[in-house]
Amino acid sequence: MPVLRSDAARSRARILDVARRHDPGALRFNDLAREAGVGVGTVYRHFPTTHALVEALTLDTLERLRVLVRAALAESDAGTAIADLLRAALDLQLEEGGLQPVLLSAEDESDEVHEAKQEILGGFEQILVRARAAGVVRPDLSTEQVEHLVCGMEHAVRLGASSDREPYLEILLAGLRPV
Amino acid sequence: MPVLRSDAARSRARILDVARRHDPGALRFNDLAREAGVGVGTVYRHFPTTHALVEALTLDTLERLRVLVRAALAESDAGTAIADLLRAALDLQLEEGGLQPVLLSAEDESDEVHEAKQEILGGFEQILVRARAAGVVRPDLSTEQVEHLVCGMEHAVRLGASSDREPYLEILLAGLRPV
DNA sequence: CCCGAAACGGATTCTCCATCCGCTTCTGCG
DNA sequence: CGCAGAAGCGGATGGAGAATCCGTTTCGGG
Structure with missing residues (x-):
């Protein structure tokens, strides 16, 4: 550059x-x-592509998410960490419509985006490992599945007129807990 | 006609x-x-519109869903009824990609579709009422919210490579239960 | 100030959507 | 049977937006 x-x-x-x-x-x-x-x-x-533009638009939000992941890693209680992080991720996705495509896309066009995503996804995996160990998340769910669930929840919230994400988040967290 | x-x-x-x-x-x-x-x-x-075509393509699936709603209404255990119905709805949506738009759209172009949807949504509401009464679904969730959650789950399943919907369904059902 | 590199802009081409209307096919009736 | 006119057909056409390409302009280091 x-x-x-x-x-x-x-x-x-x-x-x-x-x-x-x-x-x-x-x-x-x-x-x-x-x-x-x-x-x-x-x-x-x-x-060069729409996706490149969306990445650029999203970069700020992505950085915010990165910071939130670091905060979650610093949190000692695994349950709090994952709940806060999922809430934050959902909120950011709702606020910045371009975020979901960027997070899901496998090919990153910009290095900055790639780097941020690496840290975010890596950190998330860590937090999920701890959450499984602490018994607040079912151990049979892959990291990817949980990511997809967050995206699914965004979709659900967007379908509603009011965009009160709280009930959806509660349902997700309750659903993730081991049986 | x-x-x-x-x-x-x-x-x-x-x-x-x-x-x-x-x-x-x-x-x-x-x-x-x-x-x-x-x-x-x-x-x-x-x-005349893409939506009209999608409706026509979807009509069969919609009828299948209607039949499944009737079956669920005949089921005496409210928990079984809602679990079976949500599973069926999710499966049908996954099988027929056009179903979600048809179910969500407010304006139906064909009368047949309109009628089927009326019965489906009405029946679903009934089943949800019973499920709330039986204590298997949180009473603070609207029918619409639950519908949106099913659509969100479809979205989540589609994001994954394998389309094993079972874990997602379990999470949804667990999340719906009262705290 | 000068010059080559970098960036600019918008005319142009390509693709896809949607309409419109002259022509063809069907069907019911004498 | 054969005809009339309603119903259906089809594809040429106009329009909108995407993406490219290249002659012109602007920038900034020497």
């Missing part, structure tokens, strides 16, 4: 700025270009 | 037949037309 030329940095910032005001699931490069006052070519140069 | 002319019935059947071999989430009318050996106009005449 050889430092951006000043005009390039300006364009990039404008595009991201405009993109943030759009539904992350329906980004139209031509519209973004017009609204940002740049050519379409410029948008495509900065973000 | 004033009975179809013979050529119209043939076209309709061909289109549905071809559509069934496609991903319900990515139906391209031009492709269907070519593969079915009819003009695009014909496809649009029979199914």
Whole structure:
């Protein structure tokens, strides 16, 4: 990443700025270009694919999640750690619609995103290991399955008019406990 | 519905037949037309919108679900009834990708679909009432919330490589139980 | 100030969606 | 049977959006 030329940095910032005001699931490069006052070519140069743009938009949120994972790792009670983390992950996904695709996608286009995801997923695995050991999460569930469950819960919350995630989170946590 | 002319019935059947071999989430009318050996106009005449086509494709599955709801209503144990029904609903959704959109959509384009949905949703509500009364489902959850949870579970199962829905179903049922 | 590299922009091409209307096929009736 | 007109057909067509390509402009180090 050889430092951006000043005009390039300006364009990039404008595009991201405009993109943030759009539904992350329906980004139209031509519209973004017009609204940002740049050519379409410029948008495509900065973000070769929609996914690259979504990653860039999501990076902040991803960093926030990374911090929350560190906090959870520092928490001594395994039950509290996992409950807090799942709540945070769900909230962030609800707040930033682009987060779920980024977390689920196997191919990361940006190194920063890749690195953040590595730490997040690794940390999550750790916390889950502790939670299993402490008997607050069923030992027969894989890390992936729990990740998928969080995504499923996001989906469920989004289907409702009110987006009160608390009942859904309770159900998830109760369901995860060993029988 | 004033009975179809013979050529119209043939076209309709061909289109549905071809559509069934496609991903319900990515139906391209031009492709269907070519593969079915009819003009695009014909496809649009029979199914003015993608949703209308999905409804038609889904009707069989919807009827199956209706039958399963009746069976659940006849079951005397409320816990068994709801567990069986949720399992069935999840399985049908996984099997027929178009089912979730049809169940969730508020506007039904076909009367048959509307009627089936009425019975299904009404019956489900009944079963849920009994389940709450029997103490197998938390009383603070609305019918809609439970519906959304099933959809969320479908989403979660689909994210995984293996589509073994059993663990997800167990988690859902455990989570639904009162604390 | 100059020059090569970097970035820009938008015309253009390609693909896919959806409509419209002249032509064909069906069917019921005389 | 054969005809009339209703019903259905089909694909050319116009429109919208995606993505590319290349001549022009801008930047910044020497």
